[in-house]
Amino acid sequence: MVGYLIRRIVQAIIVLFIVTVITLALVHLFPGGPIRAMLGPRATVAQVAYYNQLYGFDQPFYIQYLKWVGQILQGNFGFSAKLNISVASLIAQDLPKTIVLVALGTIVSLGFGIPLGMYQAVKRYTVGDYVLTGVSFLGYATPTFFVGLLLVEWFAVDTHVFPPFAPQSSSLLGVLSQPRALVLPVIAYAFVLYALWSRYMRSSVMDNLVQDYVRTARAKGAGERRILWGHIFRNSLLSIVTLLGLSLPTLVAGAIFIEVVFNYPGMGLAFYNAALNVDYQVLLGFTVLATVATILGNLLADISYAILDPRVRYS
Amino acid sequence: MSMSIPPSEGSLPAHVAEPEPAEPESAGALTSVEAEELGLAPAFKPRSLLRRGWEVFAQNKLALASLGLALFMIGFCFIGPLIYRTDQVHTNLQEVLCQPSASHLLGCDNVGYDVLGRLMLGGQTSIEVGVAAAIVSVLFGTIYGALAGFIGGPLDAFMMRLVDAGLSIPYITVLIMLSVIFHPNKGVMIFVIAVFYWLGVARLIRGETLTLRTREYVQAVKVIGGRNSRAIVRHIVPNAIGTIIVQGTFAVADSIIILAGLGFLGLGVQPPTTDWGSMLSGGLQYLQSSQSYWWLIYPAGIAIILICIAFNFIGDALRDAFETRLQRR
Numbered sequence: 001m002v003g004y005l006i007r008r009i010v011q012a013i014i015v016l017f018i019v020t021v022i023t024l025a026l027v028h029l030f031p032g033g034p035i036r037a038m039l040g041p042r043a044t045v046a047q048v049a050y051y052n053q054l055y056g057f058d059q060p061f062y063i064q065y066l067k068w069v070g071q072i073l074q075g076n077f078g079f080s081a082k083l084n085i086s087v088a089s090l091i092a093q094d095l096p097k098t099i100v101l102v103a104l105g106t107i108v109s110l111g112f113g114i115p116l117g118m119y120q121a122v123k124r125y126t127v128g129d130y131v132l133t134g135v136s137f138l139g140y141a142t143p144t145f146f147v148g149l150l151l152v153e154w155f156a157v158d159t160h161v162f163p164p165f166a167p168q169s170s171s172l173l174g175v176l177s178q179p180r181a182l183v184l185p186v187i188a189y190a191f192v193l194y195a196l197w198s199r200y201m202r203s204s205v206m207d208n209l210v211q212d213y214v215r216t217a218r219a220k221g222a223g224e225r226r227i228l229w230g231h232i233f234r235n236s237l238l239s240i241v242t243l244l245g246l247s248l249p250t251l252v253a254g255a256i257f258i259e260v261v262f263n264y265p266g267m268g269l270a271f272y273n274a275a276l277n278v279d280y281q282v283l284l285g286f287t288v289l290a291t292v293a294t295i296l297g298n299l300l301a302d303i304s305y306a307i308l309d310p311r312v313r314y315s
Numbered sequence: 316m317s318m319s320i321p322p323s324e325g326s327l328p329a330h331v332a333e334p335e336p337a338e339p340e341s342a343g344a345l346t347s348v349e350a351e352e353l354g355l356a357p358a359f360k361p362r363s364l365l366r367r368g369w370e371v372f373a374q375n376k377l378a379l380a381s382l383g384l385a386l387f388m389i390g391f392c393f394i395g396p397l398i399y400r401t402d403q404v405h406t407n408l409q410e411v412l413c414q415p416s417a418s419h420l421l422g423c424d425n426v427g428y429d430v431l432g433r434l435m436l437g438g439q440t441s442i443e444v445g446v447a448a449a450i451v452s453v454l455f456g457t458i459y460g461a462l463a464g465f466i467g468g469p470l471d472a473f474m475m476r477l478v479d480a481g482l483s484i485p486y487i488t489v490l491i492m493l494s495v496i497f498h499p500n501k502g503v504m505i506f507v508i509a510v511f512y513w514l515g516v517a518r519l520i521r522g523e524t525l526t527l528r529t530r531e532y533v534q535a536v537k538v539i540g541g542r543n544s545r546a547i548v549r550h551i552v553p554n555a556i557g558t559i560i561v562q563g564t565f566a567v568a569d570s571i572i573i574l575a576g577l578g579f580l581g582l583g584v585q586p587p588t589t590d591w592g593s594m595l596s597g598g599l600q601y602l603q604s605s606q607s608y609w610w611l612i613y614p615a616g617i618a619i620i621l622i623c624i625a626f627n628f629i630g631d632a633l634r635d636a637f638e639t640r641l642q643r644r
Contacts, residue, residue: 019484253485
């Protein structure tokens with residue numbers, strides 16, 4: 001187990017190294033370099049040169065990289081020239097709000113996806129299964145932002161049931177104090193994720209239903225309910241745990257679209273605005289943060305999988 | 316794995332020469348599949364993998380309907396403009412946001428373009444970029460994954476760590492950065508989408524290759540002294556063709572959604588080119604107004620959903636088709 005852990009952690013560090021190099025290299029791809037892109041075409045050559053020196057872009061790439069990583073390790077993510085605050089404080093301000101959105105959306109989608117996926121597997125090839133499969137396919141095929149647009153059109157513009165915008169407060173408490181405004185963003189976010197969970201749950205439960213341990217449980221006289229929840233549910237959770245860890249890029253992507261559609265003041269919206277304004281320090285900081293989260297997610301998925309399923313450790 | 320060591324120069328002629336005299340007698344003892352792999356003429360031509368796949372596919376009514384829908388959408392976008400002629404070059408400020416009517420079946424958008432005609436034009440971009448990005452990703456991912464899986468060892472480990480690294484980046488952040496950097500046209504957009512999509516394909520094909528390389532007929536190529544490239548191109552890839560086609564189908568749907576997402580953010584293909592996502596982006600501003608401009612939202616959104624559902628169903632049916640083939644064997 002310890003060997004397995006060490007191997008996975010070393011791999012994660014290597015991956016992190018590759019990703020940070022790629023991310024920093026991306027910044028140099030801006031036409032004329034990041035400083036020219038940030039200052040705009042009317043800045044003089046001397047100004048560009050001055051800021052290039054100030055931010056260390058005149059130095060070799062590996063020195064830039066080491067300095068940048070060193071600063072990040074000290075919690076310094078750079079400074080947003082456009083917003084006039086440090087990226088770290090921007091993250092501290094916006095990240096909790098995004099986490100609330102992602103967590104609520106994930107919980108709601110799991111709450112529907114797991115039981116309905118199990119229902120589909122047990123009642124497979126019935127009308128109910130086909131209808132729910134149709135819903136999942138719809139979820140797969142519908143872009144996140146279009147779900148958001150439709151919800152706004154139906155429940156805000158046409159019927160005025162919910163406000164069309166997400167809570168517009170800069171603080172986390174302010175956001176939480178407007179639960180009505182959170183409903184549409186969370187539903188839109190959850191709908192797309194629901195498709196993911198329910199389909200995996202359906203196939204996972206169907207795989208498990210024909211396993212020997214289910215037959216054994218039946219032979220010992222266990223009731224269907226006990227077989228389903230005591231045996232199959234627990235085994236199928238394995239794939240959901242892994243999937244959850246692996247789907248962080250999807251969660252991030254969903255968050256960006258939902259935040260743009262509903263103008264939700266989270267990290268996704270801040271990233272989008274930074275991209276439009278070529279605020280490269282914000283772009284770098286957010287990308288690194290999201291990447292670290294993804295790698296940690298993968299690592300946690302692997303570790304929990306190894307804890308839950310001893311067979312993995314020995315492969 | 317001593318078999319993976321290529322025969323030395325000296326022993327090579329012996330290996331090559333050996334099977335030749337034995338050929339006529341041993342051919343009868345081989346199964347048709349093995350005979351085919353050895354390059355011998357089989358006694359009868361077995362139905363090809365694609366043909367058997369198609370037979371299963373054709374029994375699936377939903378799949379056939381989806382195929383019909385996809386073909387209809389493609390025809391709508393590429394042949395439609397020849398029948399339903401609209402001016403998609405000059406803006407017409409007199410007809411801004413006009414209601415659907417006999418002259419404009421789906422009304423006009425915020426600069427006076429006919430929405431139905433725009434839907435066809437935008438669909439051309441969506442479909443072209445989606446299909447091209449799918450082809451590029453699947454081609455590159457297949458070559459990369461097959462190479463890594465077949466060669467194995469440290470090179471495989473290194474190549475797969477690169478794929479892991481790529482898959483660990485929340486792709487949307489880099490897609491957005493790339494779009495901002497390049498102000499993409501159609502060609503760049505294909506590259507931007509494929510740059511991430513090939514990773515997943517590579518991982519899948521590598522997994523497939525790992526199982527295929529231990530098969531007898533692949534080992535036989537090595538024993539006979541065939542090159543790695545021959546084993547990959549002639550044996551591994553054809554046997555993984557099911558996975559490759561299924562992935563390609565899903566890739567089309569996913570690429571269209573990614574393109575639409577970037578278009579919606581205003582970062583997709585740049586004007587005057589448009590796609591379904593960019594059309595929705597235009598509709599967002601009018602969503603909050605008192606009057607409902609439904610024709611700015613529903614047509615493009617439904618078009619995206621329809622084509623993605625079609626390609627997803629086709630992919631699913633293809634997977635069933637190829638899996639059934641495996642079970643039957």
